[in-house]
Amino acid sequence: MNIIETKNLTKTYGDFTAVSHLNLHIRKGSVYGFLGPNGAGKSTTMKMFLGLTRPTQGSFRIDGKTYPSDRVSILKEVGSFIEAPAFYGNLTGEENLDIIRRILGLPKSSVRDALELVGLSQSRKRLAKKYSLGMKQRLGLAGALIGRPPILILDEPTNGLDPAGIHEIRTLIKSLPRQFDCTVLVSSHLLSEVELMADDIGILNHGRLLFEGTMDDLKSSAHDAGFPTDNLEETFLAMIDEDNRKRGGRA
């Protein structure tokens, strides 16, 4: 069963098309890796899911609910982390999470839970603006994970983390569907990372979906198309190159 589905989802800014007729199918309880070069439309798609930007055309359903009529009830079910950590620098990590907790109507213990989950318990009383980049990233993740929402939308969640932090967060994301029965949509530039944690992947280039399916589907499809299949990075680069060549040819 698909928990997130889009139908010809399109977003244009003037004559620039950021997302073009996107048809995504994200299975409930899976980790869906969203791949694409810079400007491919990953963040724009995620922003549309969260109501941060309005689709120009097409529609999407999240857990059977549609935007914009069910915006608030969609947001109740979705924990998110978009582009950069978002917080109030004048408040401590704990106070930041307490604001989110109050809005979501969660018990006080959920703040402690979220802080423990991302390893920020020791620094909970420090002002968020004094956090290191990695700590800010963790605070942003804690804000998404608080209350253990059934759907998580994470845009580049490991940006700014050291290798140990990346490994820790990757392991956490991978364990989330099993631990909390949730679905994760995660975008990343680190292809090897997506390969290690995603059940399904979607590859986006210039707003168009080039591929959607499991890792095995990708390998067989890449093999059929004559692309290298040794690792995801090579397959990904070959697919993007091919698409860019076709687009260039058309232009």
Place this chain on the structure above:
Amino acid sequence: MILNLEIKKLKRTGYLPAFLGGALLASAFPLANMLFRPETFTAMPGNPFDILMDANWQMMAMLNTLVSICGACMMYHTEYADHGAQKMDVLPIHAGSTFLGKSVIAAFMLAMVTAVEVLILAGCALHWFPDYRPDTAELLKNILGSILFQWTASLPTVVLMLVIASACKNMWVSLGTGVILVFTLFIFPQDNVVLSLFPFSSPYQTLATAAENDRIFLFLGVCAAEILVFGVLELIYQKLRRCVE
């Protein structure tokens, strides 16, 4: 709940001290006037409270407006500096509730500042005008009437400033816009009824002048309408923002 959250967000921003400082600075103005040149005012005919109001309110209102501008900028700077506003946008709350919460806080702070200032003016009148001995009811009527009128006349400015600050991610842009508006509209002649009704111009009106021209209810009505219009404008802006972002 949203009001509690908005108060919490202002922690460690210096918002409350800024308003207290503004109130003290504005209150020091009539005190200094009476300390250093009392004869200028005590020799004037009329109600001492109105004399002091007419003599000092222009400067006091300008200080109040400047503090309110700084307050609006501080409020939205905390939202935009570390993308806190973006987090609020993806939480299940109504788009206008943050603005409403901030408006209520700003209105409350303005009421507090206005009350302090009017009380100081009343204190000066009682202290420096020996013949001014109104009965308690009259004094209370004067004080409460002035607080309510001056507060209402300044509210559209405060709400408009919050609309401006909410639209500008860079605090310096909203601060600059506010300061430019203060000095541009300050030069509007206060005897022109239409011009004096504009935000950034209306705070300079006093209750006594409005009563003299029989414009009290006109001012209160227009200010209430302006507040409503700016509130609706903010809601429209919030909706439009999602279409273009």
